[in-house]
Amino acid sequence: xxxxxxxxxxxxxxxxxxxxxxxxxxxxxxxxxxxxxxxxxxxxxxxxxxxxxxxxxxxxxxxxxxxxxxxxxxxxxxxxxxxxxxxxxxxxxxxxxxxxxxxxxxxxxxxxxxxxxxxxxxxxxxxxxxxxxxxxxxxxxxxxxxxxxxxx
Numbered sequence: 001x002x003x004x005x006x007x008x009x010x011x012x013x014x015x016x017x018x019x020x021x022x023x024x025x026x027x028x029x030x031x032x033x034x035x036x037x038x039x040x041x042x043x044x045x046x047x048x049x050x051x052x053x054x055x056x057x058x059x060x061x062x063x064x065x066x067x068x069x070x071x072x073x074x075x076x077x078x079x080x081x082x083x084x085x086x087x088x089x090x091x092x093x094x095x096x097x098x099x100x101x102x103x104x105x106x107x108x109x110x111x112x113x114x115x116x117x118x119x120x121x122x123x124x125x126x127x128x129x130x131x132x133x134x135x136x137x138x139x140x141x142x143x144x145x146x147x148x149x150x151x152x
Contacts, residue, residue, distance in 0.1 A: 002083040005119055014043040014067075016074040020138060026079040032087070034149050036075055038095070041068040041143040048142040053102025056142055061104075062111030064143040065094060069112035072145055073119075080151060087150040089116055089127035095144045098133035105131035112145055 006013065017039060019025060027035045041048050041064035052061045069092075077083050094109035096102075109131035116125035127147070137144050 002086070002119065009118060011070070011115075011119070013074045013077060014070055016078040017042075017071050025075050028151075032151050033090070034076070034080070034151055036072055036147040036149065038144040038146040039068050039071040039075060040137070040139065040141045041065065041071070042139075042141060043067045043070060049140045050142060051097045051099045051102070051136075052104070052108060052142060053099035058104045058107050061096060061108035061142060062114075064141075065096075065108050065111035065145065066115050068094075068143045068145040069115050072147055076149065085151045086120065086124065087152050088124050089120070089147060089149055091128045091130075091148040092116075093146050094129065094131045095134050095137055095146075096131060097135070097137045097140070097142050102133065105133045108143065 023037055025037050046067060048056065048064045050056060073083060092112065094112060096105045096108050098105065109129060113126060113129060119125060
């Protein structure tokens, strides 16, 4: 059970973040696929506002990516009822608010995929991935992640 793995790793999921607009946080399609809208990196007590390569280092960005994937997992747990329903993380897209001369978006994204690998293992947890540098993200957050997940 994924809950046992999280506990063993000392990971507690945050409360699923609320919506930031008029959209569905998750959308089921194709029978067993769920698309997860972008989840930001702010969790209670740890908030980021700014850009990688300016206010934050790559290592701090990895922590923001980890927090964003924790928020994404919290949304999945709320909407699926259990993380045990996850068959595979098919694709994640990691958006990184970046200074003009910051080129380490893939290293930032590793913070998210490393957590998925630790919790779900290589076969289920390692998705295809894009890491994209952007000028700004909603609310001036540093990292946002969206996902496509197959479910049981």
